[in-house]
Amino acid sequence: MVHNFNAGPSILPKEVFEQAAAAILNYNNTGLSILELGHRTPTFQAVMDEARALVKELMQLDDNHEVLFLHGGASTQFMQVPMNLLDIKDTGAYADTGVWGQKAVKEAKLFGNVALVCSGKENKYTAIPKDFAVPNDAVYFHITTNNTIYGSQWQKIPATSIPLVGDMSSDIFSRVIDFNAFDLIYAGAQKNMGPAGVNLVVVNKNILGKIKRPIPTIMDYRNHIADGSMLNTPPVFAVFVCMLTLRWLKAAGGVAAIEKLNNAKAALLYNEIDNNPLFRGTVVTEDRSKMNVCFVMNNAALEEPFLAAAKANNIVGIKGHRLVGGFRASLYNALPISSVQVLVDTMQAFSKQYA
Amino acid sequence: MVHNFNAGPSILPKEVFEQAAAAILNYNNTGLSILELGHRTPTFQAVMDEARALVKELMQLDDNHEVLFLHGGASTQFMQVPMNLLDIKDTGAYADTGVWGQKAVKEAKLFGNVALVCSGKENKYTAIPKDFAVPNDAVYFHITTNNTIYGSQWQKIPATSIPLVGDMSSDIFSRVIDFNAFDLIYAGAQKNMGPAGVNLVVVNKNILGKIKRPIPTIMDYRNHIADGSMLNTPPVFAVFVCMLTLRWLKAAGGVAAIEKLNNAKAALLYNEIDNNPLFRGTVVTEDRSKMNVCFVMNNAALEEPFLAAAKANNIVGIKGHRLVGGFRASLYNALPISSVQVLVDTMQAFSKQYA
Numbered sequence: 001m002v003h004n005f006n007a008g009p010s011i012l013p014k015e016v017f018e019q020a021a022a023a024i025l026n027y028n029n030t031g032l033s034i035l036e037l038g039h040r041t042p043t044f045q046a047v048m049d050e051a052r053a054l055v056k057e058l059m060q061l062d063d064n065h066e067v068l069f070l071h072g073g074a075s076t077q078f079m080q081v082p083m084n085l086l087d088i089k090d091t092g093a094y095a096d097t098g099v100w101g102q103k104a105v106k107e108a109k110l111f112g113n114v115a116l117v118c119s120g121k122e123n124k125y126t127a128i129p130k131d132f133a134v135p136n137d138a139v140y141f142h143i144t145t146n147n148t149i150y151g152s153q154w155q156k157i158p159a160t161s162i163p164l165v166g167d168m169s170s171d172i173f174s175r176v177i178d179f180n181a182f183d184l185i186y187a188g189a190q191k192n193m194g195p196a197g198v199n200l201v202v203v204n205k206n207i208l209g210k211i212k213r214p215i216p217t218i219m220d221y222r223n224h225i226a227d228g229s230m231l232n233t234p235p236v237f238a239v240f241v242c243m244l245t246l247r248w249l250k251a252a253g254g255v256a257a258i259e260k261l262n263n264a265k266a267a268l269l270y271n272e273i274d275n276n277p278l279f280r281g282t283v284v285t286e287d288r289s290k291m292n293v294c295f296v297m298n299n300a301a302l303e304e305p306f307l308a309a310a311k312a313n314n315i316v317g318i319k320g321h322r323l324v325g326g327f328r329a330s331l332y333n334a335l336p337i338s339s340v341q342v343l344v345d346t347m348q349a350f351s352k353q354y355a
Numbered sequence: 356m357v358h359n360f361n362a363g364p365s366i367l368p369k370e371v372f373e374q375a376a377a378a379i380l381n382y383n384n385t386g387l388s389i390l391e392l393g394h395r396t397p398t399f400q401a402v403m404d405e406a407r408a409l410v411k412e413l414m415q416l417d418d419n420h421e422v423l424f425l426h427g428g429a430s431t432q433f434m435q436v437p438m439n440l441l442d443i444k445d446t447g448a449y450a451d452t453g454v455w456g457q458k459a460v461k462e463a464k465l466f467g468n469v470a471l472v473c474s475g476k477e478n479k480y481t482a483i484p485k486d487f488a489v490p491n492d493a494v495y496f497h498i499t500t501n502n503t504i505y506g507s508q509w510q511k512i513p514a515t516s517i518p519l520v521g522d523m524s525s526d527i528f529s530r531v532i533d534f535n536a537f538d539l540i541y542a543g544a545q546k547n548m549g550p551a552g553v554n555l556v557v558v559n560k561n562i563l564g565k566i567k568r569p570i571p572t573i574m575d576y577r578n579h580i581a582d583g584s585m586l587n588t589p590p591v592f593a594v595f596v597c598m599l600t601l602r603w604l605k606a607a608g609g610v611a612a613i614e615k616l617n618n619a620k621a622a623l624l625y626n627e628i629d630n631n632p633l634f635r636g637t638v639v640t641e642d643r644s645k646m647n648v649c650f651v652m653n654n655a656a657l658e659e660p661f662l663a664a665a666k667a668n669n670i671v672g673i674k675g676h677r678l679v680g681g682f683r684a685s686l687y688n689a690l691p692i693s694s695v696q697v698l699v700d701t702m703q704a705f706s707k708q709y710a
Contacts, residue, residue, distance in 0.1 A: 002386035008392045009591055017388045021379040024372055031357035033372045035550040035596065038361045038672060070571070071552065072426040075587035079571035102574070110569050190588055195390045197426065197552045197590025214465050217458070218427070232430035233545055235552025236364055237592065238394035241390065254695070314386070317393060 003339035005329045006317035009190040016244045054246035057307040059179040068201040073188035075167045078107040086112035087211040093138035098147040128287040146171035149152045152295030175259045194242035268291035273343045297327030358694035360684045361672035364545040371599045407531040409601035414534040419487040428543035429524045433462040441467035442566040448493035453502040480505040501526035504676045506649030530614045549597035621645035627699045651681030
């Protein structure tokens, strides 16, 4: 068995793979593959409806919040969010907690003004900024709830008087938070939700329609809401796999239940990092991500041999991002704790060998 | 066996479904699903490289033409094309041959001027316009090479002195044409190429970079070219299935070989339409599409019973678009001629019964 710690695209539940493979050969005894099914058929409409309803239920969204499955990834939303919300003379407030937040800032500047209210830059993104003020006259405040590359995470969602926008690509559905506190949430599917090629967008419809700039049809959230997330041919298969994964999550007890498992997985690995003399974490304890665990070795020369030891134990995807170096173990919802135990065992065995 | 005449998403080769299903369970003996494979791994890089190379080979593209697999569908390109090519004071020339061309015009108007050089509107889109002049000072001329809804097709690609842009969503890879005569080609995958959720864009790199308007990072073709179509996480699975389908096409003899089969399929069905007293085609003979065959019944009251007869013979997807009514049989590359024969047999049996 391979232990898949990929940062994304990443592990999904085994039963989802099995159901997806079966649906490609013959979907629900239609005699057709899910890949050749017309998107305007009642058969696919039921998939889209169930996927949207599961998001609403699992996130406990109120009726102001609309659920959309859109083409593209978070990189599309970096542009689409200000295109819909930020007029040329308006200001969008942004928190810079790493690479993805910076990319969001860059796109927003094409549409209006950006107020950078805080940045983790001075401490090399090893912590989430604590003391900052969000301007009341900004039209929204944008945060990246989990920083996939640096391995930091907002453990407490900041309270604001203005609409809150969250890029939750790498921690959506992983923990209980008040999703209704956000007016716009977006997430590329390829971590906790499904395959690459679809975006989840949750938007409070009341914040839309307030700008003067014309918006291209396919980029206007209002058009997607009006057409029930079927404005054009959606990424049918990606939405289908999201639906399967959300079904699996619901059957596993929902977000609260998976959070307990995620906490246990993260505790197991961070405990080893903190107690094994060869390793250390790269993020301050209180801001550590429970999804992406970043760590290095005190003796950098041992990193290559450790990577080889991990590979020998069928561990894949733990090489750190080049900006941080060392290792990154992504512990997404579908990763079993037994895989984390294999990694911990490998660290302990390696430590004994090299102590 | 189901005979799938869906207009899109639509039939793909059976062996592609089998290979795709197998790859979801265990891709190339990696022990990983294709859905959980990191897009920056050499394993996926090989998929992207092969998919791009197959497009280049099958279309016999010269070295100025770059091949990209981008998120979204043709509806995204309606916006992305003028965003990249049309400055605010420039004019884009457009041919209106139906719904999709009109949608392209609508988006172009957000970015610059539009010269509508011809329209099939007066003849209700039953023919491709013949006499028109393309202004030499327009920055490009946009055509929809095949009109999925009305069932018409440009049999001869118009010669122009300005860059030619083609929406080939529903006839790409179906016939031999000089693809290099186009400076930009786009196509949603879900007809002749793969599943919904990815766009093929072929662009002559020399036409880019000529406008002053800043382009959002994810929308700028130049960024995708520079990053080898891996600017952000691509729709991994959709690209993979396109690669499988293009491999199948190459093994089947390429575009020239499939064109012969497509001609035979279209001739078989149009011949029946022309000779069966109950049916008639909706498009003038010389502009008939070989991909989407639109026809009605001389007695509209017989359409419901005929649809029932077709259903009884496992024929799906032949109900016509509401704008045209009647029937539309899509004969994409992967549809076997035996399925067309079943439809023809059904028409003949129905004719005998109701004559």
